[in-house]
Amino acid sequence: MRARRLTRRTGSGTGAGPASRRGRTTIAALAVAGLAACTALTGCGSDDGSDDKTDKAGGGKSSESPETPGAGADQSQVVQTAYEKTAEAETAKMRLVTKTSAGSKDVTVRGEGVIDFDDGASKLRLSGDGKQLEQRVVDGVLFQQPPKEERKQIPGGKQWIKVDLAKVAERNDRSGGDQISDPAASAQYTKAISDGKVKKLGSQELNGVRTTRYQVSIDVDKLAGPHKAEAAQLKKQFGRHLPMELWLDDDGRIRRQQMELTPKQGEMNAQRVTARTVIDFTDYGTDAEVEAPPRGQTADVTNKLTG
Secondary structure (H helix, E strand, O other): OOOOEEEEOOOOOOOOOHHHHHHHHOOOOHHHHHHHHHHHHHOOOOOOOOOOOOOOOOOOOEEOOOOOOOOOOOHHHHHHOHHHHHHOOOEEEEEEEEEEEEOOEEEEEEEEEEEEOOOOOEEEEEEEOOEEEEEEEEOOEEEEEOOHHHHHHOHHHOOEEEEEHHHHHHHHHHHOOOOOOOHHHHHHHHHHEOOOOOEEEEEEEEOOEEEEEEEEEEEHHHHHOOOHHHHHHHHHHHOOEEEEEEEEEOOOOEEEEEEEEOOOEOEOOOOOEEEEEEEEEEOOOOOEEEEOOOHHHEEEOHHHHHO
């Protein structure tokens, strides 16, 4: 059954097509945004002690198997084409877990929602430390509804904040500043996998689906493309390559991706910070209904972030 997709336009988009908008915001992928999500939801306080079953990538039945994606084929090509094969399904359910460790403090943020790979729309409900935040991306515009007790800080008594991701990306390209996430960009990391740096780790049953697990390396310069300032900022924080693991099903689609990032000493203050983000994609072809919040309930804070 073909997915039912509903994306209501707000009239406040950038005027660029979906591919163009995602190209401008690919650098600001979900793994990096996990740090911001932790701050918004928990202030990077102590973890609530919940279990880590979802974010431990080693779970499930693992074995070596010759009948898996990559057998008899070039492994680099298999992982580099994973995004195109994933996007062919158009939509999916998405589940993520981001665990941030800063000194002696650990924070876990969990999220569930849907994603439309075709136009970049997504809807997520994030939770951590007893708080919840809803996030939507429509037409390259990010909307967030903070926890109820924090909404009084939104200008004009609004319920949602609104950020034009393309404008923020343009500002970052000029200044190399901090970045904001577009969830749809995370799967596009596979387009920047370094040739010759792909290692097959074996097969594993994941969420009831047979998968093959790969260890890969993301080339920051390839990921950034023409956006040199963003590339320079990422290399300053994390180096020239970003480590990632991928789990691909028999159709070559992404079923899980994991990134663990630790800024170099001197970045993120003097405190050692590590952020691990695990994203699971399930139910390909699911209904994905994503609507922008009513215009009268949103406050545009783009200028505050780009000024």
